Amino acid sequence: MKSIVVIVAKYHRWVVFYPIGSITCLRSQHSFLNKLMKQFLFLVCCLLAVQANSQALRWAPEDNAYYRVEAGEINRYVLPGNTKSTWVTKADLTPAGAAQSLRIRNFALSADQSKLLLFTNTQKVWRLDTRGDYYVLDLKTRGLQQLGKGRPASSLMFAKFSPDATKVAYVSEQNVYVEELATQQVKAITTNGNRKLINGTFDWAYEEEFACRDGFQWSPDSKQLSFWQIDARQIRDFYMINNTDSVYSRILPVEYPTAGQSPSPARIAVADVATAQLTWLALPGDAQQHYLPRMEWTPAGELLVQQLNRKQNESNVYACNPKTGAAKLIYTDKDEAWIDLYTPWENVYALDFRHYFKWINGGKEFLWMSEKDGWRHAYRIATDGSRTTRITNGNYDVMDIRLIDEKNNTLYFLASPANATQKYLYKTRLDGKGEAVRVSPANQEGTHDYTISPAGSFALHSFNNSNTKPLQELITLPAHKPVFENESIQAKRTQATEPKTVEFFKVKTEAGIEMDGWMVKPNQFDASKKYPVLFYVYTEPWGANVHDSYRVAANFLFTGDLAEEGYIYISIDNRGTPAPKGRAWRKSIYRKVGLLNIQDQAEAAKEILKWPFVDAGRIAVWGWSGGGSATLNLLFQYPEIYKTGIAIAAVANQLTYDNLYQERYMGLPQENLQDFINGSPLTYAKNLKGNLLYIHGTADDNVHYSNAEMLINELIKHGKQFQFMAYPNRSHSISEGEGTFEHLATLYSDYLRKHCPPGPR
Secondary structure, eight states, X not given: XXXXXXXXXXXXXXXXXEEHHHHHHHHHTOHHXXXXXXXXXXXXHHHTHHHHHHHXXXXXXXXXXXXXXXXXXXXXXXXXXXXXXXXXXXXXXXXXXXXXXXXXXXXXEOTTSSEEEEEEEEEEETTEEEEEEEEEEETTTOOEEESOTTSOTTOEEEEEEOTTSSEXXXXXXXXXXXXXXXXXXXXXXXOOOOSSEEESSOOHHHHHHHOOOOOEEEOTTSSEEEEEEEEOTTSOEXXXXXXXXXXXXXXXXXXXXXXXXXXXXXXXXXXXXXXXXXXXXXXXXXXXXXXEEEEEEOTTSOEEEEEEETTSOEEEEEEEOTTTOOEEEEEEEEOSSOOOSSOTTXXXXXXXXXXXXXXXXXXXXXXXXXXXXXXXXXXXXXXXXXXXXXXXXXXXXXXXXXXXXXXXXXXXXXXXXXXXXXXXXXXXETTSOSOOEEOSOTTOOSEEEEXXXXXXXXXXXXXXXXXXXXXXXXXXXXXXXXXXXXXXXXXXXXXXXXXXOEEEEEEEOTTOOEEEEEEEOOTTOOTTSOEEEEEEOOOSXXXXXXXXXXXXXXXXXXXXXXXXXXXXXXXXEOTTSOOSSOHHHHHTTTTOTTTHHHHHHHHHHHHXXXXXXEEEEEEEEEEETHHHHHHHHHHHHOTTTOOEEEEESOOSOGXXXXXXXXHHXXXXXXXXXXXXXXXXXXXXXXXXXXXXXXXXXXXXXXXXXXXXXXXHHHHHHTTOOOEEEEETTOOTTOOOSTTHHXXXXXXXXXXXXXXXOOSOO
């Protein structure tokens, strides 16, 4: 694994890529950091081991082989013997005249398997390493050529082979290019791109909220390219100020539409590769009142495009003629609240292009997800709009799709009908005439994931739970048998099992709302004594905390051991969090963010305060981003319960956050402004009675630092004393700069110990 994705906060999400080498270097600078960073790094690796599978193992098209990048080379393994051979050597990866071979960040094989596309020298764009250099390796001649030689270094994005493997298209500096591999001639498909007029990729809001990054696709016949154009010229810039890198401040503008502001108009063009002539798709409606989050070519050469209205509660799928641009409506879905394009159960942070339209029946149908019957189910939709067939049936949510096996009329998917904190592999008939059957072993309760080979013969199976370290095995399907018994999860499980410290529980409020939670009690727990409680919160529609996964209850910011020092550590998932409990559970928070979730948390806390071993005078709460917002609201709205709060990078005023996220869950401020006010911590700051530590990075492009200053002003106005820490020129992750993590962890831990003292009484 070349780098690690750290997803700490999911409302106002952020993703940081830390190369392992740089973390090791950072740790070595301070003995204190050595311990903390080991814990943090290990926690991250465990939580994201499943997501890393797609990078660690790449299935070959022939189904019984896979590739791994190991020691700077690409090795090929053939099953069932798992026979290893070096497929691409360091010599193959060394450009002419270079002393070192390329470091591979990602790779893709051409459709005819004759060429390999290599991604290297990568740089981060907002959240992911999506910009870098690309090389093509001819697997027959072993010739290595760099693409885009005339372009700036590390400026190419999303390069991909044409289906006939004769060309590569890519984006550079907001324009789309096509390069002929035989001649290395480059043709500009667009020339008008800039920071505000974006071709082939997306603006901040589309990337952050729709996971839209790769913004162009090849037609099946290799003669056309379709691409998005985002016009952010009408979007106001938010100005971040860098005061630390020079004696003069520097302004950093980010095009950022806040709640209530119209979105960037988006449109889609089809380019004739030979002539660069453009045909714009004639989709109906005002472009500034709609979104175009999904587009894909059908195998027959049409384009399917998903269009959302601005409120994101009506989704239309259009079949578009690439020659004329004409659009025909083939499918509509509506929801009284909002429509999810994807869920937090999916890995939307993958570098590879994701096929959101999954073709079946020779391209005459596609698989689609909908909650229209109250649960998130899979449907097959005819591309001509003539019929819709539900595939999955029952009172459960499809968490994600893993394989469409048409040969065996089988759909493999992830779900957990009986326990919302877990995840398993299920299968059902692809024709919709069957019931879900669990494939994951009955004796392995916890969290499972699978990377399945193209024809479904093999899979890399991952498993962990709250007291079992992440394990992997190669299995056969559909039998779910390990390829090698001595390397199976079951064979390794005893060694990977630790004593149970996390207790899962359910708490029911006086109103009858039942919520899942986890708890870690102090070491040497004595039920006759009273202990302080630290609540960890997130609470909003983009994140659930209560998962039966390894290190789920680890607190990476605390410099000691919460259990050893005598804290009870608890987290609870309220209504509105994306647990697989059905549409009603998740959508109940619509237009009530900052109210319903806060009420549920407080009512659950009231029940916990009835436990005889809980000290009601020592109740603390903390969270980051959306969790920081919840921390503020809990501390302000229920000061009689929460005595101490630590809020990091919080949204104090919902009107400051981006329109895509905020309007999805709260409606339009032009229609229901009071809901935004009622849900904002700023409204209740005057009620502060307890101890507040507020932390924010001044270069936060996600939750802007202006939230901190608005909150500070309000607290000052009402004479409220609190502690505040601004981290200069740090982003939403507060990860930049030497000594930052050490300082943040020490600040957090010392404040908690001082204002919510540990230990029994």
